[in-house]
Amino acid sequence: MLSQKELNQLERFATEIRLETLKEIKNLGFGHIGGAMSIVETLAVLYGKVMKINPKEPKWKDRDWLVVSKGHAGPSVYTALALKGYFPIEELMTLNKPKTNLPSHCDRNKTIGIDMTTGSLGQGMSTAIGIALGNRLDRRNSYTYLILGDGECDEGQVWEGALFAHHHKLDHLITFVDTNKKQLDGYTKDINDLGDIAQKFASFGWHTQDVNGADVAKIYEAIEKAKEIKEQPSVIILDTIKGQGIKFVEETMANHHMIFSTAEHKAAEKCIIELENRLKEYQV
Amino acid sequence: MTILLTKNSVKEDVEMRNVYCQTLSELARENEQIVALDADLMSSMGMIPFLKEFPERTFNCGVQEANMMGVAAGLSATGKIPYAHTFGPFATRRCYDQVFLSGAYTKSNIRITGSDPGVTAAYNGGTHMPFEDIGIMRNIPEMTVLEPTDSVMLTDIIKQLAGLYGMFYVRLLRKNAIKIYEKGSTFKIGKAVKLKNGKDVTIIANGIMVAETLKAAHLLKEKGISVRLLDMFTLKPIDKETIITCAKETGAIVTAENHNIINGLGSAVAEILAENIPTPMERIGVKDLFGEVGSVDYLKERFELTANDIAKKVEKVLKRK
Numbered sequence: 001m002l003s004q005k006e007l008n009q010l011e012r013f014a015t016e017i018r019l020e021t022l023k024e025i026k027n028l029g030f031g032h033i034g035g036a037m038s039i040v041e042t043l044a045v046l047y048g049k050v051m052k053i054n055p056k057e058p059k060w061k062d063r064d065w066l067v068v069s070k071g072h073a074g075p076s077v078y079t080a081l082a083l084k085g086y087f088p089i090e091e092l093m094t095l096n097k098p099k100t101n102l103p104s105h106c107d108r109n110k111t112i113g114i115d116m117t118t119g120s121l122g123q124g125m126s127t128a129i130g131i132a133l134g135n136r137l138d139r140r141n142s143y144t145y146l147i148l149g150d151g152e153c154d155e156g157q158v159w160e161g162a163l164f165a166h167h168h169k170l171d172h173l174i175t176f177v178d179t180n181k182k183q184l185d186g187y188t189k190d191i192n193d194l195g196d197i198a199q200k201f202a203s204f205g206w207h208t209q210d211v212n213g214a215d216v217a218k219i220y221e222a223i224e225k226a227k228e229i230k231e232q233p234s235v236i237i238l239d240t241i242k243g244q245g246i247k248f249v250e251e252t253m254a255n256h257h258m259i260f261s262t263a264e265h266k267a268a269e270k271c272i273i274e275l276e277n278r279l280k281e282y283q284v
Numbered sequence: 285m286t287i288l289l290t291k292n293s294v295k296e297d298v299e300m301r302n303v304y305c306q307t308l309s310e311l312a313r314e315n316e317q318i319v320a321l322d323a324d325l326m327s328s329m330g331m332i333p334f335l336k337e338f339p340e341r342t343f344n345c346g347v348q349e350a351n352m353m354g355v356a357a358g359l360s361a362t363g364k365i366p367y368a369h370t371f372g373p374f375a376t377r378r379c380y381d382q383v384f385l386s387g388a389y390t391k392s393n394i395r396i397t398g399s400d401p402g403v404t405a406a407y408n409g410g411t412h413m414p415f416e417d418i419g420i421m422r423n424i425p426e427m428t429v430l431e432p433t434d435s436v437m438l439t440d441i442i443k444q445l446a447g448l449y450g451m452f453y454v455r456l457l458r459k460n461a462i463k464i465y466e467k468g469s470t471f472k473i474g475k476a477v478k479l480k481n482g483k484d485v486t487i488i489a490n491g492i493m494v495a496e497t498l499k500a501a502h503l504l505k506e507k508g509i510s511v512r513l514l515d516m517f518t519l520k521p522i523d524k525e526t527i528i529t530c531a532k533e534t535g536a537i538v539t540a541e542n543h544n545i546i547n548g549l550g551s552a553v554a555e556i557l558a559e560n561i562p563t564p565m566e567r568i569g570v571k572d573l574f575g576e577v578g579s580v581d582y583l584k585e586r587f588e589l590t591a592n593d594i595a596k597k598v599e600k601v602l603k604r605k
């Protein structure tokens with residue numbers, strides 16, 4: 001269990017990631033805001049508390065790894081990395097600009113702290129498994145965390161990986177499915193209904209948990225629980241909202257990738273002020 | 285083939301994707317066998333009106349390209365005429381074996397549309413920027429590979445494809461093209477279009493590089509260089525006859541493509557020249573590099589795909605004549 005102080009810190013960190021990510025995307029004027037926002041709380045828990053990392057030594061051999069398979073969430077991952085000190089926060093303003101280190105999709109050869117390149121959906125499942133296997137071969141105790149999108153679970157590769165990770169008893173692979181109920185063209189249930197995702201993973205032999213993806217305490221507890229599970233991979237199904245925590249984005253139907261209109265720029269400005277005020281409250 | 289060239293090559297006011305959707309809808313009204321498939325990029329492709337009009341004949345598979353191509357092959361086996369779309373890299377690399385085996389090897393009848401060619405993938409960056417799609421698709425036996433230049437050509441090509449049988453890869457810009465042809469133009473698949481009839485050098489271009497080459501031709505005209513220009517919108521089967529004639533008549537060739545110079549237009553032209561009429565030749569294209577993020581204009585500069593780059597290559601090839 002988190003202490004009240006730790007809980008406050010994580011909530012504050014999530015707010016900060018959300019705020020800086022909104023500024024980052026607003027500065028560019030467009031981006032994959034829906035899926036970047038729905039994993040903010042999870043990123044806060046991973047980078048703020050759970051992951052064994054050293055921003056001064058990003059390639060530290062004994063670190064925990066993170067594969068954000070829904071690579072279009074890059075902008076919020078970059079924010080978490082910047083806030084942890086991997087690179088200066090000002091660099092967020094270079095998102096997608098010529099010669100940037102921060103492209104739309106996560107790229108391990110460009111961004112310090114990114115463990116694996118993603119962007120072609122489905123592929124992070126397998127690369128995360130390979131990382132977990134490699135670290136196990138080296139007798140390291142490192143955990144590999146993997147974030148999948150729910151739409152991404154359409155890909156057959158996800159289920160090939162599910163079968164394989166179970167066969168290899170990968171208990172140091174902890175997977176999240178960001179179940180924001182939407183993919184690019186609309187609701188997942190209207191396009192290719194995923195049904196009960198936890199049940200599907202369970203039938204592949206995984207340990208599963210369903211968790212509110214906006215609740216840092218619950219996410220933390222689920223990760224701790226997953227770590228206790230032996231000889232079995234674990235999946236945490238995050239119940240989230242696409243655009244989570246940014247009201248005008250949550251309320252936009254087509255919020256996978258948004259190009260901000262003048263009104264949306266205004267709404268974003270308002271949100272930025274609200275988030276800044278909330279941050280101040282955490283400081284007292 | 286009837287070619288009506290525009291006098292005014294400016295950005296079209298229609299987007300290619302909307303023209304694609306309209307044309308496909310018209311065809312589907314007349315031909316019940318036409319079905320559309322997509323892999324969660326239907327809204328990006330402007331295909332929502334088609335979905336609304338033909339919900340039963342639209343299959344948005346979700347994010348599953350390999351499954352989509354296999355399903356398309358099955359639909360084709362029952363006599364349907366599938367048009368399957370996703371972004372270029374996902375329509376080719378991500379499901380290559382399904383396209384090759386379930387599709388081509390079984391002699392199925394599928395039109396594959398891969399959108400956002402080369403640098404036009406812009407801000408989606410390296411993972412989404414196909415510089416190799418033409419290469420791997422032209423490597424599949426009997427595959428026809430096309431890249432419509434503007435909306436007039438797109439309409440004509442999509443209509444023609446409805447009446448043909450086989451495997452087709454259509455590399456397609458989603459946004460506004462630069463206008464090259466006037467309404468009423470018709471095209472022959474496999475036959476290059478001669479856009480300019482110069483005598484010093486032939487530039488063979490396709491896709492967005494056609495408009496870029498027109499600009500280069502102006503620059504070169506000021507220097508007294510007379511440029512012949514071919515729009516090689518069919519990459520395979522390539523128009524061998526016209527390439528040989530132009531090599532003979534102009535004695536120098538430059539190719540210009542929005543793709544890796546390896547195994548794209550430049551390679552295809554070089555194969556014809558080397559076997560039939562060795563001719564000094566230079567290639568404009570991406571020099572075996574991965575893509576990156578940026579605006580289309582920035583990326584054209586970055587990968588040396590501008591009118592200036594073309595003009596320089598022309599001057600270089602002329603010295604080798």
Ligand SMILES: Cc1ncc(C[n+]2csc(CCOP(=O)(O)OP(=O)(O)O)c2C)c(N)n1
Pocket residue numbers: 034035036038070072119120121122148149150151152153178180182183184242256323324325347349374378
């Ligand atoms: C292989 C592949 N196909 C298609 C795409 C284009 N694409 C990017 S995101 C996306 C939808 C993803 O939905 P989901 O996984 O639910 O992501 P989220 O809702 O978290 O943004 C699609 C189709 C891609 N990046 N990779």
Ligand SMILES: [Mg+2]
Pocket residue numbers: 149150151178179180181182183
């Ligand atoms: Mg989703």
